[in-house]
Amino acid sequence: MIKAGIIGGSGYTGGELIRILLNHPATEIDFVYSTTRAGQQVATAHPDLIGLLDLKFSNTVNLKVDVVFLCLGHGNSTAFLKEHQFSSGTKIIDLSNDFRLKADAHFDGKHFVYGLPELNKSQIEEAKYIANPGCFATAIQLALLPLAEAGLLENEVHINAITGSTGAGVSPSETSHFSWRNNNISWYKPFTHQHLGEINESLHSLQDNSGKLFFMPTRGNFTRGIFATCYSKFNGSLEDAKKLYANFYKNAAFTQLAEAPLHLKQVVNTNQCHLHLHKHEDMLLITSAIDNLLKGASGQAVHNMNLIFGLEEDLGLNLKAGVF
Template identity: 75%
Template sequence: MIKAGIIGGSGYTGGELIRLLLNHPDVEIDFVFSTTRAGKPITSAHPDLLGVTNLEFTGEVNPNVDVVFLCLGHGNSSKFLNENSFSETTKIIDLSNDFRLKADATFQGKTFVYGLTELNNEKIKKADYIANPGCFATTIQLGLLPLAKAGLLQNQVHINAITGSTGAGVGLSSTSHFSWRNNNVSWYKPFTHQHLGEIGESLDSFGNKTGQLFFLPNRGNFTRGILATSYTQFDGSLEEAQQLYQEYYKDDVFTHVSAEPIHLKQVVNTNQCHVHLHKHEGTLLVTSAIDNLLKGASGQAVQNMNLIFGLEEAKGLQLKAGVF
């Protein structure tokens, strides 16, 4: 059994990770660390786990676990690792943005591998440290990677994406409060979102020129999921584009190209990404959808863990969508 530790288990991503690992046949949760809930039962933060687990949050860290998941706010993972040491054999999977960019990837003599499985599958298998991608970044990259690899993103790319309220984290803010969010939609961080850096590095990793990315993120009045629409100039036929995408994702267990238009309910509560292509005159429209807490965070983290430990990639991640 793989012994796992979770740092920061009371938030949305931590809660999803606990649920996944409790049901993973090859994993045993050794500890769930929390500075604010030490000594309290896991169910005090996640009441849906009543009757599922008797685990309690702890204020102590076991440095000898096989894998540690960092479910901390951005900027806090590097601080935590500077203050706490783990064994040389402990694998670390970070869900913040602290180590995603190449300039930040080297830490304490170790290099974090960018954990987008559809891009870095073989590198992840050999990695000790993983930087889990951002949720918007995952959705958008999975919509554009086949074009980037083929050198077909030389023109401007316009991206519009909408995310559920869980993307803002468990802490209350003026724009996550129910009375503000309900029956409401708004944009934020237009053209400057922090995920643009990691998106750009991934698209450029094939050595082909990428045009300017114009990204407009939106807040939706629903709980979870991301739907992204990206469009750019494309001179080929729709059939050629579909063949390109099918070929790129032929070996990927969670990313699938749909012949029909897609919607969020297909992927929410799963680790799936669904992609749909539409051609209008000289423009290709790519729609991609994921669950921001699973494929965009905790599910992808478990997928990375499976690859690192030589397990079946989809193990513990065969989840059911709530379509109705």
Template identity: 60%
Template sequence: MSKQVKVGIVGGAGYTAGELIRLLLHHPHVEIGTVVSSTQVGQPLHSVHDDLVGDTDLTFASELRGDEDVVFLCLGHGNSREWLLKTPLPPRTKVIDLSNDFRLAADQKAGGREFVYGLPELNRAAIRTADSVANPGCFASAIQLALLPLAAAGLLREAVHVSAITGSTGAGRGLAETTGFTWRTGNISTYKTFTHQHLGEIGETLVGLQPGFGQPVRFIPYRGNFTRGIFASVYTTCELSVLEVQNLYSDYYRAAPFTVVAEQEIHLKQVVNTNKCLLHVVRHDDQVLITSALDNLLKGASGQAVQNMNLLFGLEETTGLGIKASYF
């Protein structure tokens, strides 16, 4: 591709925006034009994202230039819709939203746009032709990737049980007691048990793949005493043998460049700082257990957003995302 994709980022001071900038600065087909922040206008990007020192001299702006090919919205939940309605963009400008404002089917129309749910392993063809994409939630990505093959085969019969832990960056950059070092270190806790906001998008996906599925997804999220990553354990009743279910998963993800079905048990260090989701599938009695691990800021947010951008502009899906795990 000869033409560079001109990018604008709105809400540029948060964690997801920082990771997005880091990825896009090294993307061979991208030009970052403007990074908008209402609180940091005129300040260099590296004054907030200090891992970018030496990588860019860009400063935060108060508004977009208007010539963007794609705009990433990295605003807080509930703010993207309001911003889009107040700031109409040219029809040719594509939008990728990283909040939860447009993920549910009832919410996917706004400002003359119609958002496609941006989980590539589910909606790759629709993403390619979309004008706007709703990036999935981080927990939702990990849990759905653990369940897509079963739902697509119509094999979900009973309730699905999920226990998943996330790092402190999942709570965003804003200060709160439960995100501070002294609270998190040596500590663990549950939150939003059975009520987490990502259950809505998970439920819609499962019913879309397996119409009539009406069993609950019983989800217990944990706050972890580490900074980034999600590790989820998902189990439900399954009639297949262990070999059959492993083959089902391997076949389903054969063409998915970032979702890998591992033969051995997985752990979090294998995925931190990558756009991978690793899955491991085993069977215990009549239960299939799928463990799922990803980086909440990359495959769970900014990396997946870049993956969606690549699909929108006809680029190789993996472009700019060949990054190695921070293993040691």
């Protein structure tokens, strides 16, 4: 059994990791670290686990676990790793943005591989340290990577993506509490969202001269999921585009091309990304839908763990959507 530790287990991504690993046939949760809830039952933060997990949050860390997941706020993973020296055999999967960019990938003798399996599967399989992609970044990259690999992202790309309130984290804020969020919608960080850096690096790794991205992130009045629409000029036919995408994702465990237009519920509570293509005149519209906490965070982290340890990619991740 793979012994796993979770750092920052009281938040949304930590909670999702606990739920997945609890039912993963090849893993055992060794500890769940939390500075705010040390000594309390894990179920006090995640009441859906009552009766399923008899484990308390810890304020100590086992530095010799097989794998540790860092579910900390952005900027905190670096500080945590400076204070806690894990064994040379411990694999580290970081869910923050601390190591995603190439300029940040080398830290304290460690090299973090960007953990998007559809792009870097072979590197992930050989890696010890993983920088898990951002949620918006995952949805948008999966929508655009096939075009970049074919050298067809020559023009600007316009992107609108709406995310649920869990994307803002568990700590309440003015724009995440119920009275503000319910029956409401708003944009934020227009054209400057922090995930653009990692998206551009991935696209440029496939096509140097890929077109500029114009990204409009939007807050939705629902709890989880990302629904992204991307469109750009495309000279080929719709069938050309479908063949391109089908070929790129032919061996992908969790990215599927759908014939019918998408809706968000078909991917929520799963580790799936569903894509749909639509052609209008000379424009190709790509729709991408994921669960921001699973394919956009914890599910993808476990997918990376499976690859690192030579397990089946979908082990522990065959999750069903709640469509109705």
